[in-house]
Amino acid sequence: MASEDRAKPASTGASGIVRPPRTRLDQPKLPKRRLVxxxxxxxFGRFSERIARFLGTWRFIAWMTLFIFxxxxxxxxxxxxxxxxxxxFIFLTLMLSLQASYAxxxxxxxxxxxxxxDRVTHEQERKQNERSIADTEYLTREIAALRIGLGEVATRDWIRSELEDLVRDLDDRRELFRAEGDEDR
Incomplete structure (x- = not known):
């Protein structure tokens, strides 16, 4: 039965158009033959980079000069x-042209x-810079909020001065009460 499914002939629909046989979805497609x-x-890219790096060295120039000489x-x-x-030296010219055409x-x-x-590195650096700027702005806002909050916090010196003022007021009132009490007697 399975071999019959694969060997179905092309069918024609109601319109008379010839359709290729349906492929089964539960089976992988056969690999296509390619000319290339x-x-x-x-x-291949890594290989080409290695060659390009070698072609750009003094060692290559020295070897090429020695070879031509x-x-x-x-x-x-x-x-x-x-x-x-x-x-x-037609053959030498041909060899050098061939080498240049590949290089x-x-x-x-x-x-x-x-x-x-470089493009990927630049994009990553740009994103990192954006994150750094955002972090810096956040920290700046936090420091500003802390400064504002510290302006409203009672410091030790402020509390000491307030307490001293209260003690002076109490001393003044005591003296006032004593003076009133002495007058009443």
């Missing part, structure tokens, strides 16, 4: 039957990846 091979973009020396001073690229896109790919990393 699949590759891991991240691995050896090529020229060999093709000028070697016996004529051992020379593989005579004077106009330029790899360098551009590495730069694009670096731009993407």
């Amino acid at each position: 091979p699949e590759y891991d973009a991240e691995t 050896a090529w020229l020396v060999w093709n000028v001073f070697a016996p004529p039957d051992l020379r593989f690229d005579p004077y106009p 330029a896109p790899l360098i551009l790919l590495a730069q694009n990846r670096q731009d993407d990393r």
Whole structure:
């Protein structure tokens, strides 16, 4: 029965349009064949960055200079039957053009990846700065509220001065009561 489900012929609807057989949703699709091979973009990107970093070093320039110098020396001073690229050095020009045609896109790919990393880093720094500003504003408001609250809090010196005023008032009243009591007698 299961093989019959898979081998159903195309059906025609009421309109006469030929429809492909329905696929079952409980089974995975068969993988499609592709003309272009699949590759891991991240691995290829890391590889291109390594090449671009090497192409941008003095070591690469030194090795390339040594290679070209050896090529020229060999093709000028070697016996004529051992020379593989005579004077106009067409093959050397072709090799250098091929190297440049591969190096330029790899360098551009590495730069694009670096731009993407810089963009992500910039976005993270911007968000961190926004959080820092918000935290600073919050702390500023809290400090201002504490200052206002401290302005309303009774300090030790204020309480001492109030108590001294009350003691003076009590002393004055006592003296007033004594003076009144002495007058009544």
